[in-house]
Amino acid sequence: MYLPPQFNPKDEAHALKVMRGYPFASLISTDDDGFPFVTHLPLHLSQSRDPHVLLGHCAKANPHWRYLQTRPQALVTFMGPQAYMSPKVYPDLVRVPTWSYVAVHTRVEATLIDEPHAKDRLLKQLIGDHEPPYAAQWRGLDVDYQQKMLSGIVAFELRIIDVQCKLKLNQHRPESHVAMHAAYAQGTPDEQALADWMVTLGMVPAQATHAERS
Template sequence: MYIPPAFRLEDRDAILAVMRENAFAVLIAHAGDGIEITHLPLMVESRGDELAIRGHVARANPIVALIESGAAATAVFTGPHAYISPDWYASADQVPTWNYIAVHASGRLKAVTEAEHTTDLLADLSAEHEAPLAPKKPWTHHKMRDGLMARMIKGVLAFELPVERLEAKSKMAQNKKPEDIGAAAAGLRGRGDAGNVAVAEIMEG
């Protein structure tokens, strides 16, 4: 990923927050004759100094062959983003741009074939996304009929991606004058929707 120095995000906690808050990611696996791309929710685990990404795919997905072969892969997490109109800036002679945050996590895929580990992954994944729905009582697979979960996990393949390279970019007008940042943030707030307001808050922070 092309990252000019002004836009490089290096704070590990901030990077992990972006990944966890934008967990529906794109997984790109590299084959000898091309790539396979799939969209899926991913879990991010910090294991001391190491980082691992966990997920699962349907066994019918062509990316399964690449997971089983230990192919190189990159998980792409996209954070808040928004179009910036040059009319919003205080300074003249500006051009349109897009402000955004993105994280690329790369490594080699590793298949997780043990049924109990697959069940644990699915339980962890649902727990992570059920938690924000409180006070609703979280859904768990124990609510399913006996044996149904065991049958269903036969149709999926769990995997891990131990992260060997982590790159993060936060392009939030750091190269602009304070008055231009403030004016563009005000323009975003004027649009009113959550995505634009989220970018405005980051720019102002």
């Protein structure tokens, strides 16, 4: 993606934070005609291996797994918080609106997982991310039903080859930071999350967030 240096943090922890906090991703490959093919899906970030791995699955009826089998390299994108930015945050009037956002792009190499026990372990990791108590209900389901559900999906590991993280928060315009943070801190959940990122990046003092939301 287009990545100007002022929006390109060098700390991998920022990218990992986005992938964990906003796990509903876009998996992008090409179909057999060379046209981009996209599947929207939740992914589990596993940091137990180096390089890191994203775990996920799609329906067996979805042809995407066949594209991954034939062409294993793919792109995964994560969109974090995003919001409009008014030119009112500047002290002068000769400005234009823009958009603030947090995004991560990862280049990955896919490996399909077909063995039932391995697929079951992968599903439990996804369940652990979103509804841990459901794991007991899943284990209590009839074995035949579990096997039917497992046979209806194709699981995969996506080994991360490269990561790009873009934090577009007007870092290069310090004269806007105080007003911009104040506006976002009082806004929608996405805007408040952007205000928190401004604190994380040291654009405004940490104590500003609490004061502006109280």
